[in-house]
Amino acid sequence: MINFLFLDADDTLLDFSWAEDQAIHRTYRELGAEMTDEMYARYHVVNQGYWQTYERGEITREALLVARHRQMFEEYGLDCDPVQCENLYRKNLGIGHHFIPHAVEILDYLRPRCRLFLASNGVAETQYSRLESAGIGPCFEQIFISEEAGDYKPNRAYFDYCFARIPGFRPEEAAIVGDSLTSDILGGINAGIQTIWFNPKHKPGRPDIRPDFEIHDLLELKQLI
Ligand SMILES: [Mg+2]
Missing domain, CATH: 3.40.50.1000 (HAD superfamily/HAD-like)
Known part of the structure; x- marks a missing residue:
């Protein structure tokens, strides 16, 4: 019972995939870095990797939330602030x-x-x-x-x-x-x-x-x- x-x-x-899709596209667009399909696919891999690291207790949540964007910006040579990006992303994730x-x-x-x-x-x-x-x-x-x-x-x-x-x-x-x-x-x-x-x-x-x-x-x- x-x-x-x-x-x-x-x-x-x-549906988190839906929320994530909306939010990440909106966020990167707001930062002036339009996200391509390839970038979006890469973001998924990077993001998932960091969450697994978190579940193993190897990184704090606060650190992972910012680190995933920092890695993306480094890989794609984008001059964006990962902390600002995460703040924007959190706000956008809550929309809808x-x-x-x-x-x-x-x-x-x-x-x-x-x-x-x-x-x-x-x-x-x-x-x-x-x-x-x-x-x-x-x-x-x-x-x-x-x-x-x-x-x-x-x-x-x-x-x-x-x-x-x-x-x-x-x-x-x-x-x-x-x-x-x-x-x-x-x-x-x-x-x-x-x-x-x-x-x-x-x-x-x-x-x-x-x-x-x-x-x-x-x-x-x-x-x-
Ligand atoms: Mg779940």
């Missing part, structure tokens, strides 16, 4: 939203059935702005953003922070749903709760990070909860 459900935000409920298919429908289904919590590794200002735009904030009993928690998924300390703030919390009745094996699923395993991997693109799994359940559409949560 799952009574406490943690939901990841990016690429689980909200795009839902993952069936996100609103599943939230409507889940809301009366269990206590919902948003568990996001994002930047607080950006995430609140996007949640406001999407109008799904009220679905959650509490929203836990890593920046405010002082730690992040998959670390146990992030989950301890969340659990300590939930009255009557029982880990044996809790689960997390998320698209990332390395942050959501590993985090749930570290925290001793059930794990549901949302894998819409049928990515290959990892032998060392095994979720309790795997779903390919959010509506499949109806079978679990």
